[in-house]
Amino acid sequence: MADLQTSLTPTILATASVTGVALHLFLFKRVEVDKRPVSTGASFIVAYFLLALALPSLSAEYNANLPWALIVAGLAWWCLVLSLCVSILIYRAFLHPLRKFPGPFGARLSKFWALNKVLETKCGWYRILDQLQQQYGDYVRTGPRELVIFDSAAITPILGFASVTGKGPFYDSMETSVSTTRDHAFHRQRRKIWDLAFKQSLADYAPRIEEFTSQLLSRIARDGAKGPILVNEVCIHYSYDVMSALAFGDPMGFIQGDSNAVANSVLNNIQNGVDAIGLLLHVPWLMGMLTTFSWAIGPMRQWNEYSEGLVELRKKKRDPQPDLFGHLLDNTDDTRSGRSLLNSECRLIVGAGSDTTATALTFIFVNLALYPQWLQALRDEMDPIFATASFECTRSRPVLDAVIQESMRLHPSVFFGSQRETPAQGMRIGDMYIPGHTIISIAGYQVARDERNFVRAKEFLPERWYSQPALILNKGAYMPFLVGPFNCAGRNMAMMELRSVVARVACEFDITFPPGMDFDAHDYFHRVKDHFIAGAPAQKLVFSKRVKD
Known part of the structure; x- marks a missing residue:
């Protein structure tokens, strides 16, 4: 019995590892599973129990030694999960279509990098974006398939009425309403x-x-x-x-x-x-x-x-x-x-x-x-x-409207850059090509404080809105209520x-x-x-x- 178990176990573990890689290549790369976290997590839990139930059918020895079957099922489950994670991380770090865009290496691998930065700064993500813009420029990779854009020329192509983008997966995490629907x-x-x-x-x-x-x-x-x-x-x-x-x-x-x-x-x-x-x-x-x-x-x-x-x-x-x-x-x-x-x-x-x-x-x-x-x-x-x-x-x-504006x-009351997703064929913003299914957002806080858009951009100068319009270089960079079909x-x-x-x-x-x-x-x-x-x-x-x- 021990010999049979020893010979079967490596095969089971190897099959589980290959299955993990296949799951990444044929499912997780192609299907947006972020909006189904509960069912996805439940599927992995169910997979363990199904494997534990299936092992006894492979041989009478497994059936006669239920604890061994449970242990092998657990090892196989971990092999599947680990191989899936390794495949995902290698792809994100070195093979992803966004690999040529600059950004922190940790951000390539997981959004937990951003989560950690938010914790470090006590919910100061906008201050992290300031640093990223200074270090990497106008197009920064902040997640495995995510770009934050600081270029005001991207506002109309991404958020405008003629935009080919759709809303990003973030909106699936909230209950359906006129503001959150992706339809x-x-x-x-x-x-x-x-x-x-x-x-x-x-x-x-x-x-x-x-x-x-x-x-x-x-x-x-x-x-x-x-x-x-x-x-x-x-x-x-x-x-x-x-x-x-x-x-x-x-x-x-x-x-x-x-x-x-x-x-x-x-x-x-x-x-x-x-x-x-x-x-x-x-x-x-x-x-x-x-x-x-x-x-x-x-x-x-x-x-x-x-x-x-x-x-x-x-x-x-x-x-x-x-x-x-x-x-x-x-x-x-x-x-x-x-x-x-x-x-x-x-x-x-x-x-x-x-x-x-x-x-x-x-x-x-x-x-x-x-x-x-x-x-x-x-x-x-x-x-x-x-x-x-x-x-x-x-x-x-x-004057009243100028002070408010x-x-x-x-x-601004909202710092969050309204999340969008590029179409399957990708899109161009000027000379910049952004691959398909990329999550993109405009850093509105930074754009509104950019000297390319407003003279003396970090100063409180209400006169720019009525008596000194020359202080406004790009009025389209002002968007506290957002712009386009999804504006407030x-x-x-x-x-x-x-x-x-x-x-x-x-x-x-x-x-x-x-x-x-x-x-x-x-x-x-x-x-x-x-x-x-x-x-x-x-x-x-x-x-x-x-x-x-």
Whole structure:
């Protein structure tokens, strides 16, 4: 029996090793398995047990010695996995179509290289990209089949309306919505509904935005009388109330302090969980596993259940005020998939719409405290408008919009480069050929700070947007709301909120840093975290009632 086992075992192990290499060559190289992490992992587990069950059928000796069969099955399983990994690593390091593109050697082998850098820098991936651009140039390999591009000439070919690219596998790790779907036909159909909904509801929604801004002013006046205010907190409370009213018909009650325990818990869990997103977006198959099991995981389960409950309440409302959800509800089939889509898109409205606006507001207020001359410039523009009661947050104003745009250029709310995938035949950007099925993204943060696109690119100069256009060399490099068919559907709504809050707060309050504080702007903005949405460091500001001449 021992002789037979000894003679069979090497053959089994060799077969397993060859199978591992074959899996790489004929499956993993050709099929995108990142979006099926659970089923892929389960397949390997099942493979072990199937092999353990099959071994006894090879001979009576194996059948008579079950422990030996289990050991051989385990060895064969490890041979398969190790040979698969070795084949993958050799291919990625030396044979991959991207092998000629510069970049760190570790990045060729695995996205765990990027994950490690994010951990080292405490979610400072954008700072790593700064270093990579300086060291390797405009096209840098940051993953096994991934390129990050710093060349603004690539924006239109990759993100524009005529682009031949599709969305990358990262989007499969999230629940389906108008923003995450990789299906172009579905996106076009769904985006038309969203665009029409915003077009019809923006004018009606402007008075509600002003109501929430009035509540914010009262909150700032009340809390500001007691001392410095944590600006991050009031901004997130404002944006969550506005967007929950837009999505569900009613605010969560954060501004006025009327929020319930569940709403507070949901907000805290979302804010505390963003660092994990900053890590997982570099390994989307891990994020996909998290999304798959969200029904059983505490914070995500709570948010899902809470939002779905609010959706049901909104459906039952009679004569609701105009909101985005009403349009989505009227244009979504009442089926299981339709209800799931509504739930995910309402979470998208509140989550993505709230955090981005809150982050933008936080950075704007910090900049107004840092550059008081622009606070005065805002007042010079807006005081006459408020005096005649002619302010409308739907209308653009030169200085107001310039301050907002310049803050968002230097400090965007989203650092994540929208991921795209090249077509099978590859694509050209100028003289550069990018092979097919390459994951590519534009480093928007770096592009907006590039001297090739903006004069004195790292300086806060709002005048470039209205009185000194010569300071803008390439306006297309400004894309805080993205560009092309997948641009932000809520960009006009976001600008309404920003105009309303910035104009009214600037004209009502002096904004300064706390007394005795030596604010270090470089240190503050260096501590911004990159977890898909930018994480502004906590900052207290003094909002004192303005004394008008």
